[in-house]
Amino acid sequence: MKRWTTVLGRVGTVLIAISLALLLVSLIPQLQLSTAKGSTHISPEQVQIAFHSQNLNPQQEVQLEVTVEGTLKVYLLEIRVELQFVNGTFDYGFNLTDLQELLSEHPDRIRWEREVENEYYERSYTPTRVMNATLVFYNPSSETALVEYDVALKSSLAPGDKVRTIAYCAAPIGVIMALPWFVNMWKQRKQS
Amino acid sequence: MGKGKPFLEVLASAIHEDYRFPFLEIFAFLYALGTFVFASFGVSITAIGATSQAMATANEVIAYGAVSSILSLPLLILIILVFKNIAYGLGSDLEKGIIQTYFSYPLKRWGILTAKLLSALGVALLLFLGIQISALYILAPDIILPQLGTVFLTYAASLSYPLLIAGIMLLLTLKLRRGGISLVVGLVLYFAMSMVSGIATIFAIFTENPISLQIISAISPSLVLQQYYIASLGDFWAPAFSEVLLYTGVSYVIVAAVFVLGYTYFSRRLNL
Numbered sequence: 001m002k003r004w005t006t007v008l009g010r011v012g013t014v015l016i017a018i019s020l021a022l023l024l025v026s027l028i029p030q031l032q033l034s035t036a037k038g039s040t041h042i043s044p045e046q047v048q049i050a051f052h053s054q055n056l057n058p059q060q061e062v063q064l065e066v067t068v069e070g071t072l073k074v075y076l077l078e079i080r081v082e083l084q085f086v087n088g089t090f091d092y093g094f095n096l097t098d099l100q101e102l103l104s105e106h107p108d109r110i111r112w113e114r115e116v117e118n119e120y121y122e123r124s125y126t127p128t129r130v131m132n133a134t135l136v137f138y139n140p141s142s143e144t145a146l147v148e149y150d151v152a153l154k155s156s157l158a159p160g161d162k163v164r165t166i167a168y169c170a171a172p173i174g175v176i177m178a179l180p181w182f183v184n185m186w187k188q189r190k191q192s
Numbered sequence: 193m194g195k196g197k198p199f200l201e202v203l204a205s206a207i208h209e210d211y212r213f214p215f216l217e218i219f220a221f222l223y224a225l226g227t228f229v230f231a232s233f234g235v236s237i238t239a240i241g242a243t244s245q246a247m248a249t250a251n252e253v254i255a256y257g258a259v260s261s262i263l264s265l266p267l268l269i270l271i272i273l274v275f276k277n278i279a280y281g282l283g284s285d286l287e288k289g290i291i292q293t294y295f296s297y298p299l300k301r302w303g304i305l306t307a308k309l310l311s312a313l314g315v316a317l318l319l320f321l322g323i324q325i326s327a328l329y330i331l332a333p334d335i336i337l338p339q340l341g342t343v344f345l346t347y348a349a350s351l352s353y354p355l356l357i358a359g360i361m362l363l364l365t366l367k368l369r370r371g372g373i374s375l376v377v378g379l380v381l382y383f384a385m386s387m388v389s390g391i392a393t394i395f396a397i398f399t400e401n402p403i404s405l406q407i408i409s410a411i412s413p414s415l416v417l418q419q420y421y422i423a424s425l426g427d428f429w430a431p432a433f434s435e436v437l438l439y440t441g442v443s444y445v446i447v448a449a450v451f452v453l454g455y456t457y458f459s460r461r462l463n464l
Contacts (some may be wrong), residue, residue, distance in 0.1 A: 003204060010216060017217035018323065021224035057233035058332040129235050129334035130254050157228045158331055166330065 009181020017172030021166035022158075030061065030154040038148040042072065042139040047099050049092045050134035052081055053152040056127050058159070061125040064074065070115045070145030075139040076111040076125055077102065080132040099138060113155045115140075126159045198299040199307055206311035209285075210277045216319070219273055225318055226318075227327040231259035233335070255339035256421040258319060258332065259346040262324055270320045271354045275378045278361050301459040302423050313358060321347065324358020341438075345440065353412040353442040357381050359450030366457050367387035385412055393425060403431035411446060413439040 042048055050063065066074065079102065081092045102109060111125060111133070127133070139145045197328045233254065264348070285291045294304045325343065328336045336343055355376050364374035389412065392404035405425070411418035418424060420431050431439075 010211070010213075013214070013217045014220045014319070016215075017221040018224045021221045024225060025228045058335070059231065060232060118282075125335075128332055130332075155230070158327075162330060163228075174434075 001112045003185060005180050008177045008182075010178075010181040011183070012174040012177025015170050016093070016178065019167040019171035019174060021093050022163045022170070025157050026160045026164040026167065028157055030156040030160075033153045033155050034151045035150065039146070039148045042070075042137055042138055042145045042147055042177050044138050044142050044144065045096055046135045047094065049081060049094055049134060050149055051093070051133075051138055052132045053153060054080065054132050056129055056153075057130045059155055059157065061124050061126045061156065061159070062133060062135065063122070063154060064106070065120070065122045065150040067148040068117060069118060069122045069147075070113065070143055071117050071139065071141040072118045072145045072147055073113065073140055075099075075113045075136040075138065077136055078109045078111055078131050079134050087175045089164055094134075094136070095179075096138070100138060133140070156163075194198065197237050198297040199303050201299065202294055202304055202307035203310055203395055206281065206308050207315060210281045210311050211315065216315075219316075220319060223323040224271065224327060226266040227262045227324050230262050230264050230266070231258060231331055233258055233332065234303065240277060243437070251335065251339055252342045253421050255335050255342040255416070256346055257449070258328060258335060259343050260350075262328065262345075263350050266320065266324065267350060267354070270316060271357075271382060273316050274313055274354065275357050275361060275375055277316065279365055279371030279375035279378065281312055281371075282308055282355075282362070283365045283374065286365070286369045292396050293419060298304070301462075302455055305455060309362075313355075313454045317351075318425040322420065345436070346414075348444075349413040349417040349436075352440065352447060353385060353414070354382065355447045356411060356443070356450060358446055363457065366454060366462060387413060396428070397426060402427045405429060409439040410442045413443045416440075 005118070036051055040048065047178070051064075053060075054061070058060065066072070081088050081094045084093045085091075086093070111127075112123070114121065120162065125133075135151060137147060137149075215296055234257070268386075285287055285294075291304070295301070296309075297304070324347075325336070328343070359383065361374045361378040365371050368374060389405075389408050392408050393402045396402050405415055405419070406429075413436070416431050416436050420436045421431065423430065
């Protein structure tokens with residue numbers, strides 16, 4: 001058996017083994033860490049914080065489902081906000097001025113944004129590093145918006161889609177590389 | 193026969209013996225699975241800010257924490273593989289007289305040992321580091337890419353002590369010409385370090401003197417690295433980055449010295 005066939009064959013079988021491990025990792029279900037759901041009216045030009053995490057990490061995922069009657073802008077921002085107790089109520093102390101200042105001066109802090117108008121919208125986000133994450137609703141219109149939202153923070157071993165895609169790509173490459181080696185081995189066994 | 197051909201012959205034969213199908217594949221599977229299962233980014237940004245003694249930046253601490261977390265069980269699997277390769281691979285070759293056959297090849301003795309070590313250590317390390325660093329990149333590219341220095345330093349510091357034991361096992365295997373005893377000694381030495389560093393830590397904390405930890409760091413620099421990044425042992429020892437590099441460098445000088453001894457013994461003293 002040619003040495004290169006053996007080397008490529010073993011690299012191929014290693015790729016198959018790694019793909020199987022990745023596939024197994026992607027099949028392990030996510031664990032729900034927290035959830036925030038509710039229904040709220042957001043007045044014109046008003047900002048509301050729907051979710052905040054001080055250390056969202058690459059093994060966590062924020063999943064948002066929102067149904068809007070009216071117009072709403074949804075932002076996931078990389079900012080740290082703190083809950084404060086002011087005038088008998090808890091408040092994040094983050095208002096429209098803060099949002100506008102952030103959008104104009106630090107656009108790099110916007111992880112994603114989307115305008116939702118009379119529709120259902122869902123989106124998930126997995127960071128590629130440890131970060132502060134804040135989900136902000138903003139009503140840019142002149143009419144009150146009715147918002148039904150469900151924000152879930154889920155934990156997993158690895159980002160499932162990414163890992164599964166790599167496994168699906170690596171496994172066939174591994175099979176192609178290993179096939180000549182397997183055929184040779186089978187032939188040798190048949191002869192002996 | 194070309195100049196490199198005998199070397200490749202010995203290397204191919206060693207790889208064939210050390211990684212019989214499907215051992216290599218099982219280890220690759222375990223490394224990949226273990227890396228994702230043990231990966232943890234559970235370092236709070238606020239907690240990092242509160243650690244006044246830590247000399248590193250927040251991103252460095254996160255990268256260090258991530259690498260340390262994935263090193264736990266996969267490193268033990270690597271050590272078992274390397275110890276098995278050195279003790280049983282080389283030991284059985286010495287017992288069966290295969291090394292004697294290699295001596296008839298037009299190849300210097302150090303070339304034969306290099307081929308054996310490349311198979312026993314090199315392939316295992318390549319597989320381990322390749323899978324772990326790729327997995328870390330898949331998980332958190334924005335942590336790993338900007339902190340590659342921290343990632344490699346953490347691996348270097350963590351692998352130094354296992355490599356030292358591998359060197360001692362090589363010496364013992366060559367001296368005794370069998371692998372069983374050296375495998376037991378290697379495993380005992382590996383687990384003894386956790387006990388010794390525990391005793392040294394207690395001694396250092398009670399006396400508020402880091403000398404015992406500094407001595408251990410010279411052969412196991414992961415201790416000084418841990419103190420540099422997360423200052424978990426208290427504020428009586430705050431090593432600077434240059435100190436971390438120094439201890440890591442010293443540990444590799446010791447590792448190199450042990451392997452040079454092994455090479456010298458194999459080249460000049462080993463009579464079969």
